[in-house]
Amino acid sequence: MRGRPTVYEDANIVKKAQEVFWQKGYSATSLSDLQKATGAGAGSFYNTFKGGKKEVFQKAIEERRLAFDTFKTELSKSESPLELIKDFFRSIASSEENEHLKGCIIANTVVEMTFIDENLEANAVQILKEVEQMFTQAIKNEKLKGNLKTQTDPEILGRYLITFWCGLNTLRRMYPDKNVLKNQIEMQLAVIS
Amino acid sequence: MRGRPTVYEDANIVKKAQEVFWQKGYSATSLSDLQKATGAGAGSFYNTFKGGKKEVFQKAIEERRLAFDTFKTELSKSESPLELIKDFFRSIASSEENEHLKGCIIANTVVEMTFIDENLEANAVQILKEVEQMFTQAIKNEKLKGNLKTQTDPEILGRYLITFWCGLNTLRRMYPDKNVLKNQIEMQLAVIS
DNA sequence: TTATTTTTGTAATGATTGATACATAAATAG
DNA sequence: CTATTTATGTATCAATCATTACAAAAATAA
Numbered sequence: 001m002r003g004r005p006t007v008y009e010d011a012n013i014v015k016k017a018q019e020v021f022w023q024k025g026y027s028a029t030s031l032s033d034l035q036k037a038t039g040a041g042a043g044s045f046y047n048t049f050k051g052g053k054k055e056v057f058q059k060a061i062e063e064r065r066l067a068f069d070t071f072k073t074e075l076s077k078s079e080s081p082l083e084l085i086k087d088f089f090r091s092i093a094s095s096e097e098n099e100h101l102k103g104c105i106i107a108n109t110v111v112e113m114t115f116i117d118e119n120l121e122a123n124a125v126q127i128l129k130e131v132e133q134m135f136t137q138a139i140k141n142e143k144l145k146g147n148l149k150t151q152t153d154p155e156i157l158g159r160y161l162i163t164f165w166c167g168l169n170t171l172r173r174m175y176p177d178k179n180v181l182k183n184q185i186e187m188q189l190a191v192i193s
Numbered sequence: 194m195r196g197r198p199t200v201y202e203d204a205n206i207v208k209k210a211q212e213v214f215w216q217k218g219y220s221a222t223s224l225s226d227l228q229k230a231t232g233a234g235a236g237s238f239y240n241t242f243k244g245g246k247k248e249v250f251q252k253a254i255e256e257r258r259l260a261f262d263t264f265k266t267e268l269s270k271s272e273s274p275l276e277l278i279k280d281f282f283r284s285i286a287s288s289e290e291n292e293h294l295k296g297c298i299i300a301n302t303v304v305e306m307t308f309i310d311e312n313l314e315a316n317a318v319q320i321l322k323e324v325e326q327m328f329t330q331a332i333k334n335e336k337l338k339g340n341l342k343t344q345t346d347p348e349i350l351g352r353y354l355i356t357f358w359c360g361l362n363t364l365r366r367m368y369p370d371k372n373v374l375k376n377q378i379e380m381q382l383a384v385i386s
Numbered sequence: 387t388t389a390t391t392t393t394t395g396t397a398a399t400g401a402t403t404g405a406t407a408c409a410t411a412a413a414t415a416g
Numbered sequence: 417c418t419a420t421t422t423a424t425g426t427a428t429c430a431a432t433c434a435t436t437a438c439a440a441a442a443a444t445a446a
Contacts, residue, residue, distance in 0.1 A: 003392025004442040023308040027221040031434055042435075043394045052434065101307050110366055111304045114294050115216040125367050132367075156380050159364065163377060167360025171352065173303055174318050174325075184356060187349050191384065196422025197412040224404055235405075236424045245405065 008040035010048055010059075018060035022105040025112045026057055026120065057120065064105050065127050072134050081138040082147070085161070086189050092168065093181040100176035103169035106131075110166075132162035139192065149193055157192055164188050201233040203241055203252075211253035215298040218305045219250055219313065250313065257298050258320050265327050274331040275340070278354070279382050285361065286374040293369035296362035299324075303359075325355035332385065342386055350385055357381050 016038045020029050031053060035041060040048070049055045071088065078084045109124035136158025142148050150157070168188075172181055209231045213222050224246060228234060233241070242248045264281065271277045302317035329351025335341050343350070361381075365374055 001392085002390065002444040004394065006393065008394085025220070025305060025309075027218070028305075028309050030432080032432080041395050043396080043438095046435070047393060103304060103307075107363055108304055110363055111296060111301055112218060112221075114296075114366060116218075116221050128363070128367055152380065156376060159368075159373075159377050160380060162367075163360035163364045163381070164356065165360070166363035167356035167358070170300055170303055170321075170359035171356045173307060174321055174355075175352075180352075183349060184352050187345065187353060188356070194422085195414040195420065197410095197424070199423065201423085223402080225402080234425050236408095236426080239405070240423060 008038060008044045008048065013038045013040055013045070013048060014056060014059045014063060017056045018063060018105070021057055021060050022102050022108070025108060026053075027112065027116065029053075054117075054120075058123070061106065061109065061120070061123060061127070065130075068127065068131055068134075075134065075138060082142045082192065085135060085138055086192070089164075089168070089185050089189060090182070092172065093178050093185055095172070097176045100172040100181075103173060104165065107166045107169050128162055128166070131165070132158050135161040150191070160191065201231060201237045201241065206231045206233055206238070206241060207249060207252045207256060210249045211256060211298070214250055214253050215295050215301070218301060219246075220305065220309065222246075247310075247313075251316070254299065254302065254313070254316060254320070258323075261320065261324055261327075268327065268331060275335045275385065278328060278331055279385070282357075282361070282378050282382060283375070285365065286371050286378055288365070290369045293365040293374075296366060297358065300359045300362050321355055321359075324358070325351050328354040343384070353384065 017034050020033050020037045024033065031042070031045070034053070034056065035045060038045070046052060049059075051058075075081045075084055106124050106127050109120060110128065113121040113124065136154050139148070139154040139157050143154055168181075168185070171184060175181060210227050213226050213230045217226065224235070224238070227246070227249065228238060231238070239245060242252075244251075268274045268277055299317050299320050302313060303321065306314040306317065329347050332341070332347040332350050336347055361374075361378070364377060368374060
């Protein structure tokens with residue numbers, strides 16, 4: 001193939017841009033921030049992403065969706081899917097401080113973009129609903145196997161978990177503390193049993 | 194008192210600015226947005242608030258803190274404080290769509306400002322902790338009166354409620370729907386009994 | 387080699403940002 | 417009345433915003 005070789009690959013730019021967006025959100029992240037973080041100048045940046053800042057943000061969100069999809073696949077292979085979900089929540093407690101403060105980029109986007117960008121907002125909401133659906137399905141399956149004592153509708157329990165997820169991502173900014181979070185997570189997961 | 198009479202009063206500017214900040218957040222709200230919303234030009238605006246945009250935002254947050262304080266006072270006078278808290282959550286379900294989408298300005302601020310402005314962030318976290326403390330205290334009192342079956346530590350239950358509050362304010366953006374929210378709220382409140 | 391293609395780096399674009407300068411309006415005090 | 421004071425409206429500021437223009441760099445194809 002002809003042409004000057006690519007130094008700043010798409011995937012690498014998205015990865016580094018994601019970190020900045022995750023911390024600062026969409027509006028507060030400037031092109032200058034992204035150029036510093038990725039190393040790419042304006043030339044490379046707009047050559048790679050004709051859609052500019054917004055396209056990179058969408059790609060960063062999309063990458064996060066893929067991470068959730070990976071988990072979904074693991075879940076479908078798991079022998080104890082509900083334990084896998086619970087362990088996912090439990091693992092949050094022992095994150096590093098910076099991870100606590102960052103929260104969830106999808107939940108952050110829902111909060112930030114509601115009155116700013118309809119598409120970005122709707123997309124983030126959609127992803128949260130997919131995660132919720134994943135929770136709900138796992139709970140349904142477990143219930144069919146007779147592994148659940150609770151009589152609560154799996155749909156309600158799925159929404160309970162996505163609500164917890166969003167709440168937890170604010171709680172960990174209030175208390176970026178392993179012990180506090182561990183206690184809260186165990187208490188909330190006890191509802192699903 | 195001498196001088197041209199004030200047309201744009203402090204309190205009125207803050208009130209109208211709060212609505213914009215609540216919807217769009219701090220970064221995405223421009224001075225131009227605020228001038229349109231309040232009617233005040235740059236002259237009046239900076240004459241009233243020497244600290245500019247940031248000062249108005251702080252005042253808008255402070256006003257919200259006062260609203261929580263008012264609720265706290267009602268709570269201290271109430272004969273069934275826990276029911277008052279529960280009814281507060283229940284009342285959320287029947288908000289108008291716009292209110293659902295706005296969420297909670299304090300929780301929004303925690304999400305938005307973490308890596309943007311240390312002071313605004315810490316202040317918002319502090320307010321959430323005060324609300325949590327209000328929940329915790331009410332639960333403690335109710336427990337002493339023997340009105341609570343659950344053995345769970347009131348401190349954990351207080352944090353459960355503030356976590357729910359933050360999560361609910363994302364859930365209502367996913368489902369700005371009275372019935373969905375009503376079901377979720379009842380399910381989550383059932384834990385406190 | 388030369389022509390072609392693609393990426394990169396830099397300079398510049400016009401628009402918008404938050405904030406200031408300042409003259410004028412509109413009141414009261416004396 | 418005049419002097420003083422305060423609020424307002426407008427023009428303007430420098431800085432930053434996202435984006436574009438474009439020449440040079442660096443590769444391959446012929």
